[in-house]
Amino acid sequence: MNRGHLLRALLTLLLLTLAIPSVGAADAPLPHLDLEVELDPGSRQLAVVATLTPAAPRFRFLLHESLGVTTASLDGRPVAINASGREGNLRTWQTRAAARGKTLRIAYHGTLPALNASLDHRDVLRQLPPMAAVEGSFLPSGGGWYPQPATLFTYRVRLSVPGAQRALVAGRLLDEEVPDAAGGQYRASFAFVHPADGIDLMAGPWIVREKMVPGGAGEPLRLRTYFTRELHQVAGLADSYLDETRAHIEDYASEIGAYPFSGFSVVASPLPTGFGMPTLTYLGAEVLKLPFIRATSLGHEILHNWWGNGVYVDYASGNWAEGLTTFMADYAYKERESPDAARAMRLAWLRDFAALPPGSRQTLASFRARTHGAAAAVGYGKSAMVFLMLRDQLGEQHFATGLRTFWEQQRFRAASWGDLQRAFEQASGQQLGTFFRQWLERDGAPELRITSASAAASADGTRLTVELTQGVPAYSLRVPVEVRSGDHSASLAFEVDQAQQSASRRIDRMPRSVVLDPDLRLWRSLDPVQLPPILRQWIVAQAPRLFQVSSRPEVREAAAALAARLFETRPREIAAADLRTATSPVLLVGLHADVDAALTAAGLPPRPAQTARRGSAQVWTIAGQAGVPVAVVSARDTDALSAMLRPLPHYGSQSWLVFDGRRALGRGIWPMLDQAVPVRVAGPMRGN
Secondary structure: OEOOOHHHHHHHHHHHHOOOOOOOOOOOOOOEEEEEEEEEOOOOEEEEEEEEOOOOOOOEEEEEOOEEEEEEEEOOEEOOEEEEEEEOOEEEEEEOOOOOOOOEEEEEEEEOOEOOOOOOOOHHHOOOOOEEOOOOEEEOHHHOOOOOOOOOEEEEEEEEEEOOOEEEEOOEEEEEEOOOOOOOEEEEEEEEEEEEOOOOEEEEOOEEEEEEEOOOOOOOEEEEEEEOHHHHOOOOHHHHHHHHHHHHHHHHHHHOOOOOOOEEEEEEEOOOOEEEEOOEEEEEHHHHOOHHHHHOHHHHHHHOOOEOOOEEEOHHHOOOHHHHHHHHHHHHHHHHHOHHHHHHHHHHHHHHHHOOOHHHOOOHHHOOOOOOHHHHHHHHHHHHHHHHHHHHHHOHHHHHHHHHHHHHHHOOOEEOHHHHHHHHHHHHOOOOHHHHHHHHHOOOOOOOEEEEEEEEEEOOEEEEEEEEEOOOOOOOEEEEEEEEEOOEEEEEEEEEOOOEEEEEEEEOOOOOEEEEOOOOOOOOOOOHHHOOOOOHHHHOOOOOEEEEOOOOHHHHHHHHHHHHHHOOOOOEEEOHHHOOOOOOOEEEEEEHHHHHHHHHHOOOOOOOOOOOOOOOEEEEEOOOOOOOOEEEEEEOOHHHHHHOOOOHHHHOOOOEEEEEOOEEEEEEOOOOOOOEEEOEEOOOOOOO
């Protein structure tokens, strides 16, 4: 996830309210910020001296409420800076008489909030304060730990931390001083010469491993891992991250254009983060242990150095970077794995969207950042599918050319969906206004159906006619249809742009049935009967219900905590008598024996064979449930319920799970039902 997502977007909005000038073009002069930073994670003390040249006579900026200005000077002469208001936990400061073109020096310090190690992955998506602790410190760009001179700026940061710590910000490492004796200070300086929209600072008790590798422009790339001692002691782990980093950079450079920075670092976080900043990624230390991360999430964050950190997002028109990165990283990995794996990911996107209540769906043009599951289904899933459909329409060569054109034209500039459209039009020679307009500005998806199909033999072969319907206003679509003739099948594509449309094609064999888009390459609303339920329906439910089937207080307390963690909206508890009349998704929770008894009493199916009584807990949705969707959490004891607090919300795309403590032993999705439409034969059969 690009670190330029929510925190920077929020801070940018705050800065705009303070009338700070924006620099839109990469070649325009940019304000520069110089920071001298001393951080003591043990005491949480932060002391900073900021030097900048204000772009306006009266300079205003934001600092976290834990920080206070001590002195300020303008060209060496004292100047007053006063607190003048608040924006949440940020205070507004302003100079009384700053003069344009003069150097402003601001000294400030304070005691930062303690690192909150209890934050889960949802919490870290929200606006975080600057936090410090010996086990790790994170000062996010949107946390108000420095005075931002403009929406875009360049910077140089000099860092000083106790000798057992290491610290960094995004940018080129200029110099580094590692203490050779106890009690010394670690010092490092970083510079970022491209337009930056924020600065994230990280510190921790890391061991640094480094490799210098050839870069695309003849300059070597500095690759690093900043790992905890525990991670560093895992044999070969740091080296494998460095090798995979190099491989990802080389792959994307050949596909898009030269890597735009001087290096890349993988930094261990004490929080469950997955952030991509220019030149680095900040990943949770627990996640870094997982073997698949190097081949998946790592590549995603590296790709953000092109999309999001190399070409900036024009948030006013929507965030295109998350979808494009998902398509070129996560989805591309599935395509390389197998056609079945790629189809499964496409199905997951469509399932996630189908699970959203209609009122929570948004347009792609309005997507800014992932703050909850509903936004992710659109900004990641739908957006990635749009790029897939665009590649299918243009062809791989024109699509690849469009990406390279976009990179060459927009490098280190703020770009919009419109800029992407123009690059693909230039590459392909096609007019794409209708394509982009319908997918960006409409918040739903086509409800497409084949209502009937017929075939007739003719002198030149067999003529297949299909009747297609969709909602109003109609989308302009290239609809894939599979034609089945016994053990033979063929794929066709029909162009439709009306609510009701008949389309015909000549085919070689007399068909028996047709299936609409069986490979799931079209963004659409799948028929509900095709879609057995997944946990996303409960996570994003607008008015979820909790049915507790165990009476012991400690079990009920653990069940309530689990439900509160799973749902994005606070659930309301119901009694057994309310189960049949509930109108919102229900989560049934309790111990094994109580769950079995409750299912029998309610006339619901017993626990499925896939879960049986494996592990310490089982979770499943009830497939084929008429009326209210019901999901079940069945646990061996209170500890088994509590163990699922953190992991369960990560599995929204699943229909069933088996847990052993916090570890998922098994998971799966109920199969999707095939909807074949029989073909009516209108004439004598000729050849089969």
